[in-house]
Amino acid sequence: MANRILQALLALTILALALAPLWAGRADLRLLMEVLAYLALAQMWNLLAGYTGLISVGQQAWVGLGGYLFFALTILGGVPVFAAFPLAALLTAVLAVPTGWVAFRLQGAYFAIGTWVIAEVYRLVAAQVGALGGGSGISLPVAVAKSIAETRMGREYVMYYIAFALAVIAVAGVWLILRSRWGLALTAIRDSEVAAESVGVNTMRSKFLIYVITAGLTGLTGAFLFFQKLRITPDAAFSVNDWTAFVIFIVVIGGIGTIEGPIIGTILFFALREVAADWGTWYLMGLGALAIAVMLIDKRGLWGAIHARWGLSILPVSRNLPD
Amino acid sequence: MTVLLELKGVNKSFGALRVAQDVTFDLPEGQALGVIGPNGAGKSTLFNLIGGALPPSSGQIAFDGHDVTRTPASARCRAGVARSFQIPxxxxxxxVFENLLVASSFGESGHTDPEAAAAHILDITGLRHRANRHAGSLTLLERKRLELSRALATGPKLLLLDEIAGGLTEGECHDLVATIKDVQSTGVSIIWIEHIVHALMAVVDRLIVIDFGRIVADGDPATVMAQPEVQEIYMGISVEDAA
Incomplete structure (x- = not known):
């Protein structure tokens, strides 16, 4: 019953979001775009860290690469915007293959640090590309932005629906993966990698595939984020704070290893930011303290604790044996 | 008599520590083999080597006619080797049902109907009434049964049981022995590491004793148990002293 109410609530939220241009002003739309983009980033990091146990601190590598590839494709390659998005995502995923080949030699904490170092390398490389402005970055020509809509408001609407699609693809994609046969394997890896391997799950292949898929979708989100900003610099594109630290915070407080956790976490993160962003450094300290508190009190996070306590599930992925 | 599993001169070292030394034996199809030995003798290491969790430092392992020495654990499972863990x-x-579903979906060649296979195993091992319970909420006995059930759901030719009777009451142990006997009667080969010797003796038709990573005795269970050196190693006392 409670599940049904929550599902109805979710459906209403999706409907409201789908109609947002009808009720939200320009500033609200901008905020919603950011919320939706972060939801996509959080779902990807959760799929990676929460299910396969690959704690990446280098997601900014994919956001940055996605952004830079998008700028390179549109500015240097003259690729139309809507072709550049999937192409940037695909190329990011392709780059994740050799990157993963290196990163997968490392385990646990070494993997985490390794991914961060790799992201730094990508940042330094991006700063060397003179055609894209080097260290000081580059702006998207007005013509490229105008190619999606003539008016300013029209562009906002198009961008909003890109963000909406991103979030829907991320949440629905994760849900469909988790409900598939492969999702069974991923959930098993989450709970015990050694046992999963012992019952025939090729854990290495699953982890690598997830690594590449999440890189691609994170890259797509990156392409969107910098298309929306109309400007990219190496420091902004490869920011560990913006694209990994906040995302980890969202997933950890929301509930790692659950599909609902990143949704709850994203809502909470932006609610806190709206209230406390003016507090400056204290706001960041508060975020850190909250994350630590959640880990100490119940490391399953908000949704993890709720799920364990009341058995609630908004997007169920479990399979029951009928009587 | 077909040989299902063959170990030839298998060695495993961690630095200076040699946890398996020249381990050589054959397991004929359908046999139930017991493995005993003191703590730290290398029994679980033997399972890690057979199951593929650890690669041997040297030597060969063949399963079902194929060399699997360098085959990873998941591929060995799909070839027909399943194990239960000492610590569940x-x-x-x-x-519980989903635990088995993973095994029946990804185990040996993958069942065509994983749901039905999982449900069938739950009936055999007596966990059906717990099917939709969270595995985290099970009692120790149920967790041990889950280990056994999940291993069986992979559809193994060879079942590796690691101290599955440890910590159970006499009655629980008795039930478990009955279940394992049923499994063996379906043609599954078994290697069983166990400290509860009487449970082991009720099932196995051959016994290996391991000490310091070496096989020190191998043969008919009653004969092996009667050997003075086995008594000495296993009981930790000299037979003469005890007499």
């Missing part, structure tokens, strides 16, 4: 490793976030 349930998928705690999943239901």
């Amino acid at each position: 490793h349930p998928f705690v976030g999943m239901s």
